[in-house]
Amino acid sequence: MTARRSSTAYWTGFAVVLASLTIAPLVLPEFWRRFVTEILIWGLLAMSSDILIGYTGMVSFGHSVFFGLGIYGAAAALLSVKPPNLWLALLYGLTAAGLAAVFVAYFSTRLRDIYFAITTLVFSQIFYVIIFTWTAVTGGENGLTFAQPLLSLPGLWAARFTPETLHWFVLGVVTLSYLLLRRFTQSPFGMVLQAIRENEPRTRAIGYAVERYKIVAVMLSGLFAGLAGVLYAVQNKFAAPDFVFFLVSGEVVIFNVMGGMGTLVGPIAGAAFFLLLREGVSRYFTEYYLIPVGIIFTAMVIFMPQGLLGFAKRRLNQ
Amino acid sequence: MAIPFDQILIQTVNGLVNGMILALVASGLTLIFGIMDVVNFAHGDLVMLGGFTGAVTIATTGSFWLALLAAVLVIAAFGAALQATTLRPLLGRDPLTTILATFGMSLVLQKYALWQWGPSARRIQEPLTGQFQLFYLQYPWYRVLTAVLSAAIIGGFWLFLRYGKYGIWIRATMQDRIMASAMGIPVPWVHTGVFAIGAGMAAASGVLFGPLGGVTQNMGLDFTLRAFIVVVVGGMGNLGGSIFASILISLLEAYASLIVSPAQAVIVSFVVLILTLLFRPTGLFVPTPK
Numbered sequence: 001m002t003a004r005r006s007s008t009a010y011w012t013g014f015a016v017v018l019a020s021l022t023i024a025p026l027v028l029p030e031f032w033r034r035f036v037t038e039i040l041i042w043g044l045l046a047m048s049s050d051i052l053i054g055y056t057g058m059v060s061f062g063h064s065v066f067f068g069l070g071i072y073g074a075a076a077a078l079l080s081v082k083p084p085n086l087w088l089a090l091l092y093g094l095t096a097a098g099l100a101a102v103f104v105a106y107f108s109t110r111l112r113d114i115y116f117a118i119t120t121l122v123f124s125q126i127f128y129v130i131i132f133t134w135t136a137v138t139g140g141e142n143g144l145t146f147a148q149p150l151l152s153l154p155g156l157w158a159a160r161f162t163p164e165t166l167h168w169f170v171l172g173v174v175t176l177s178y179l180l181l182r183r184f185t186q187s188p189f190g191m192v193l194q195a196i197r198e199n200e201p202r203t204r205a206i207g208y209a210v211e212r213y214k215i216v217a218v219m220l221s222g223l224f225a226g227l228a229g230v231l232y233a234v235q236n237k238f239a240a241p242d243f244v245f246f247l248v249s250g251e252v253v254i255f256n257v258m259g260g261m262g263t264l265v266g267p268i269a270g271a272a273f274f275l276l277l278r279e280g281v282s283r284y285f286t287e288y289y290l291i292p293v294g295i296i297f298t299a300m301v302i303f304m305p306q307g308l309l310g311f312a313k314r315r316l317n318q
Numbered sequence: 319m320a321i322p323f324d325q326i327l328i329q330t331v332n333g334l335v336n337g338m339i340l341a342l343v344a345s346g347l348t349l350i351f352g353i354m355d356v357v358n359f360a361h362g363d364l365v366m367l368g369g370f371t372g373a374v375t376i377a378t379t380g381s382f383w384l385a386l387l388a389a390v391l392v393i394a395a396f397g398a399a400l401q402a403t404t405l406r407p408l409l410g411r412d413p414l415t416t417i418l419a420t421f422g423m424s425l426v427l428q429k430y431a432l433w434q435w436g437p438s439a440r441r442i443q444e445p446l447t448g449q450f451q452l453f454y455l456q457y458p459w460y461r462v463l464t465a466v467l468s469a470a471i472i473g474g475f476w477l478f479l480r481y482g483k484y485g486i487w488i489r490a491t492m493q494d495r496i497m498a499s500a501m502g503i504p505v506p507w508v509h510t511g512v513f514a515i516g517a518g519m520a521a522a523s524g525v526l527f528g529p530l531g532g533v534t535q536n537m538g539l540d541f542t543l544r545a546f547i548v549v550v551v552g553g554m555g556n557l558g559g560s561i562f563a564s565i566l567i568s569l570l571e572a573y574a575s576l577i578v579s580p581a582q583a584v585i586v587s588f589v590v591l592i593l594t595l596l597f598r599p600t601g602l603f604v605p606t607p608k
Contacts, residue, residue, distance in 0.1 A: 059414045111595060114357055117417060118546050119595060122588045125543060133582055250421060257418060290429040298422030301415060302407055 018175060025167040034235075035279070037167045039272045040174045041231045046255035046267030047181060048224035053253065054262030055185055056217045057197030059113070061249040062104055062120030065127050066222040068244030069096040070229020072131065075239040078146040090230050097226020098219065100127075105218035109211040112200075124246035132241045143240030146233075170231050177224055182264055184220065193217055194262070254297050260307030269308055325576060328455055333572030335461045337565035338468035342523040343541050344548040344560040345472055346516025352555025353492045354509045356405060359420035361520055362542030363427040368393045368521025369533035370431060373440035382445035382525075389521040397517025398510050405513070406506060424538070431535035442528030464526045471522060472561065475515070479557075488512055492555065547591045551602055559602060566590070 021040070025033045049063045073096030074089035081088055107119055132141060184190055192213050195203040204210045233239060242248070251274070252267075259270020274293070282289040300307070347361045358364075368389040375385040404423065408416055446463050449456035479485040490498040491508045499505045523541075524533070531537070548567060552559030567587045574583040594602060 059417065107595070111599060113414060114417070115550060115595060115599060117414065118357075118550055119592070121543070122547065122591055126585060126588050129582060129585055133579070250425075253418065253421070288429050288433045290425050291433065294422050294426035294429065298404060298419055298426065301419045301422060302404060305415065 018171075021171055022168065025164045030163070033163055033167065035275070037170050037235060039268075039275055040167075040170050041228050041235065042252075042255065042271040042275065043268030044174045044177055044231065045225055045228040046252050046259070046271045047178065047264055048221045048228065049249075049252045050256055050261060050264055050267045051181065051185070051193075051217055051221040051224075053256050054260075054264075054266070055190060055193045055197060056214065057200075058108060058214070058217075059117045059253065060104075060120040060221075061117055061246050061253065062123045063221075063225050063252045064124045064244050064246055064248035065100050065104070065120075066097040066225035067229040067232070067248060067252075068127065068131070068239075068241075069100050070094070070226035071233045071239045071243055072096065072144075072229075073226070074230040074233035075144045075146055078233070079144065086234065089234065090227075093230035093233070094223055094226050097222050097229065101219045101222025101226075104222065105215040108214050108218050120249070121246050124244060124249055128241055128244045128246070131244055139239075141241065143238055143242075145238040148234060148237050166235060170235065173227065173231060177227065178264065178268075181220075181224065185264060189213070189216070197262075256307075257305065258297065258300055258307055263307075266307050273308060326573070328457070329572040329576055330569065331457065331461075333569035334565060335465045336572065337568030338465040338472075339523050339527055340541075340544055340548060340568055341561040341564035342468045342471060342519050342526070344545045344552070344564050345475070345557055346519040347545045348549045348552065348555055348557060348560040349488075349492075349512055350516045351549065353488065353512050354405075354409065356408075356416045356513075357420065357546075358513075358516070359417055359542060360400075360424040360427055360538075361420075361516070361545055362538030362540065363424050363431075364393055364397060364517045364520040364538075365524040365527070365541045366431060366533065366535060366538040367396070367427065368524030369442070369528050369537070370435055370440065370524075371521065372525035372528055373442050373533050374435075376442055382443065385442065386522060386525045389525045390518040393521035393524075394514040394518035398514040400517075401510050401513035406509070409506075409509075424542070428535050428538060435535070437535065439532035439534045440528070441532055442525065444529035460529060464530070467526060468523070471519065475519070476557065484508075484511070544587060547587050551591060551594045553602065563602065 021036065024036050028036065045063065045067055048066070049060065052058045052060050070093040073093035076096075077085065077089040077092035104120065104123065108116060111119060135141075185193070192203065192208055195206075195208070196210055196213060200210060229243075232243075255270035255274055256267045257270070258273050259268065260266025277293055277296070278289055281292055285292065343361065343365055347358055350356050350358050350361075371392050372385040372389040375388040376382060379385070400423065404419055405416065408419060444458075444460040444463075446459050449458045477485075479489055487498070487503050487508055488511070490501070490503060491505055495505055498508075520541075527537075544567070548560050548563045551567070552561070552563035567590055570586045570590065571583045574586040
């Protein structure tokens with residue numbers, strides 16, 4: 001009975017959030033409208049990372065690779081094929097991220113914990129150096145700029161993106177991704193991932209092929225991160241090596257911790273919280289906003305490791 | 319394309335010098351990990367802070383040696399304070415939490431340095447100017463001095479660990495924390511002490527590196543990344559391993575920079591890391607449990 005009740009409560013909450021996000025572009029001024037769209041994109045990235053960090057317990061600093069490859073992949077599609085095609089961009093971006101994910105997945109099965117985290121960190125830096133120095137292909141430090149593709153259903157119709165339709169498109173993709181990921185995590189598959197997080201040797205002893213689950217988790221995580229990258233490219237129309245720098249991964253980890261690992265929604269909330277905090281704090285501290293924000297983050301790691309959402313969950317359960 | 323032999327020799331010397339500085343940083347890191355399971359993401363930033371402290375000291379007193387001493391003492395104390403406040407509550411939690419916590423600290427420290435000292439690089443005057451003839455180059459004495467000093471510091475530390483009373487405490491705690499505690503060794507203080515020593519060593523490398531590359535607020539990242547690689551390749555907690563790995567990686571990078579640009583030469587260390595992880599995941603010197 002409690003399950004039924006919290007389920008309706010959950011879906012009502014979900015509907016409310018969704019509705020408010022849908023009307024957002026209509027009521028908010030330009031800057032905040034873009035801001036909300038960005039929160040959604042970063043939220044998607046954080047959600048994808050949650051699969052690895054929160055559900056499977058593998059901390060990865062390498063999400064910037066998937067994200068960055070999603071951006072550059074989309075850039076490649078949008079620059080090479082005229083007229084720029086949205087679906088081609090998606091295809092290229094996801095493929096690029098997917099290939100990287102296969103690479104990382106291989107290592108995920110052989111390394112545990114810290115070694116995995118360090119390796120993913122090193123990966124991000126390898127890709128960063130490659131993208132930074134391969135100026136001919138990637139534009140090096142200056143990055144690439146490209147035109148925004150049309151929102152099109154092939155064969156049917158095509159229209160330019162307006163800020164509103166772009167926002168709704170992103171919202172649609174993110175919501176679909178969320179529902180899809182939720183389906184995954186609440187399935188037996190998701191349960192096994194959590195089992196791996198809690199006690200890997202035991203999960204293996206019970207008979208689950210831990211390696212296979214890890215590989216799937218990494219692939220899933222990588223693909224959705226790449227998706228976030230494609231969305232980012234479409235929204236901002238440019239690609240730069242900064243996005244492959246491991247600091248992006250670091251921020252994603254921050255979103256996860258702040259919002260609550262292992263909750264899917266948590267990281268989105270964490271992304272929103274961090275970005276809002278950054279906006280607000282940088283009004284007073286300009287570029288030193290990371291000092292208070294960093295302190296808050298460290299304090300949260302120590303005192304509130306279950307994140308905002310975990311904390312709220314506990315409060316609400318009393 | 320033949321590379322002139324003396325260029326190779328010069329790069330060997332360069333590699334050795336860089337390797338020693340890196341070893342100084344990495345030994346602190348590997349010890350901190352070996353004794354309290356803390357992967358200190360902020361270690362490179364301790365190097366950076368040491369460099370700045372040194373730069374400030376030298377600006378006021380003009381003495382390099384005073385700067386070195388000041389940096390070591392100040393940062394060691396700072397490290398102790400940091401460990402006591404932020405890392406002690408985390409003892410016993412999984413190591414990933416410490417990575418996150420130290421990552422947060424790293425961000426704060428970097429921006430603090432930016433705020434305090436500005437974005438432009440500080441220079442530290444080397445105490446020993448003058449060069450000697452190394453083949454066709456005039457090779458600065460100072461570089462050799464840094465290698466010698468680093469070796470001396472590490473050597474001194476090793477002797478301390480082997481024979482000093484507190485050194486034995488440290489080794490005991492590293493081997494078996496609970497047993498050491500049962501024997502009456504104040505384990506939390508040993509932890510703080512080791513962190514302080516690691517921080518001090520990092521600060522020393524910051525000052526030593528100062529005249530070579532300048533001191534900027536984001537120099538820490540490079541050191542942290544390299545030190546991580548060294549610690550993994552050499553084996554976490556293995557002092558000798560990390561020294562060997564530092565020299566190996568620095569030598570390889572030095573040779574690589576004869577062929578590709580220095581920016582790309584760093585990939586060498588990454589490749590070494592990946593190869594090590596593929597074949598000897600616990601490090602070159604720690605036998606991989608089957």
